[in-house]
Amino acid sequence: MTDTxxxxxxxxxxxxxxxxxxxxQQIEQHNSKAVIVHFYERLRSAVEEAEQKEPxxxxxxESLSEGETRFELTEAQKLKVRLGKLYDSxxxxxxxxxxxxxxxxxxxxARQVKLQRSVRLYACSFLQESTVAMVTLPSEEQLKKLREKxxxxxQRRIAAEKQSVVTATEETKRRNVHVVEYHKxxxxxxxxxxxxxxxxxxxxxxxxxxxxxxxxxIKDYIRKAKRAKKYDELQMLETNLQxxxxxxxxxxxxxxxxxxxxxxxxxx
Numbered sequence: 001m002t003d004t005x006x007x008x009x010x011x012x013x014x015x016x017x018x019x020x021x022x023x024x025q026q027i028e029q030h031n032s033k034a035v036i037v038h039f040y041e042r043l044r045s046a047v048e049e050a051e052q053k054e055p056x057x058x059x060x061x062e063s064l065s066e067g068e069t070r071f072e073l074t075e076a077q078k079l080k081v082r083l084g085k086l087y088d089s090x091x092x093x094x095x096x097x098x099x100x101x102x103x104x105x106x107x108x109x110a111r112q113v114k115l116q117r118s119v120r121l122y123a124c125s126f127l128q129e130s131t132v133a134m135v136t137l138p139s140e141e142q143l144k145k146l147r148e149k150x151x152x153x154x155q156r157r158i159a160a161e162k163q164s165v166v167t168a169t170e171e172t173k174r175r176n177v178h179v180v181e182y183h184k185x186x187x188x189x190x191x192x193x194x195x196x197x198x199x200x201x202x203x204x205x206x207x208x209x210x211x212x213x214x215x216x217x218i219k220d221y222i223r224k225a226k227r228a229k230k231y232d233e234l235q236m237l238e239t240n241l242q243x244x245x246x247x248x249x250x251x252x253x254x255x256x257x258x259x260x261x262x263x264x265x266x267x268x
Contacts, residue, residue, distance in 0.1 A: 036100055043093040050086040061135035067150030069232040076137055094123030154236050166210050211248040
């Protein structure tokens with residue numbers, strides 16, 4: 001039939017109208033996600049983000065606790081707050097899923113209830129493991145003391161290494177002096193009748209210079225610090241290396257000795 005405005009309508013009975021309404025409801029339910037699916041998707045999203053951020057937070061917390069300067073305390077604090085919000089969301093969403101439709105006149109099936117409880121147990125297990133693994137961050141004052149302590153430790157280590165090189169080099173020089181003196185005496189020996197005489201030995205090489213050895217050792221430390229991303233140590237080592245280079249170049253200027261390859265130490 002057609003109304004006064006020209007629109008078409010169907011005249012149906014009450015029973016047919018109920019059937020049509022029920023069919024329309026089924027189509028809507030089929031095309032739309034259930035409430036539990038929405039909750040579960042949000043829950044999974046929060047869990048995945050937490051799993052992604054947790055290793056970084058632990059790395060930052062451990063680095064700061066060692067007094068390193070790779071990370072800033074404010075960055076770690078922000079990340080900790082974000083993780084706390086994710087944990088709260090996981091807890092709230094899993095509770096909602098567990099209690100969903102349980103108070104309705106037509107409660108869900110036993111299988112559905114079991115599924116909802118399983119989701120809640122999974123969330124509780126995840127939260128328990130995550131919160132236990134959370135590392136405490138140092139305060140501003142504690143971090144300042146930790147970094148100062150680490151700085152002193154690095155300085156002492158560098159000084160100890162330099163002293164060990166100096167001691168070893170001096171011992172090597174003393175041994176080489178004895179060797180040179182011994183072979184000087186051998187040169188005074190008359191040749192044998194067949195013309196043979198003991199071979200001469202060259203004087204110790206310039207590479208025994210203690211400063212040059214220290215420079216090479218510090219360079220090796222710098223390479224290792226770069227690989228390990230120890231940026232706080234790297235800065236101190238580079239400063240120490242530059243001081244050694246300056247001292248080495250000044251010493252060469254005073255003595256006027258510039259062996260091949262050592263003339264521009266500061267440029268290497």
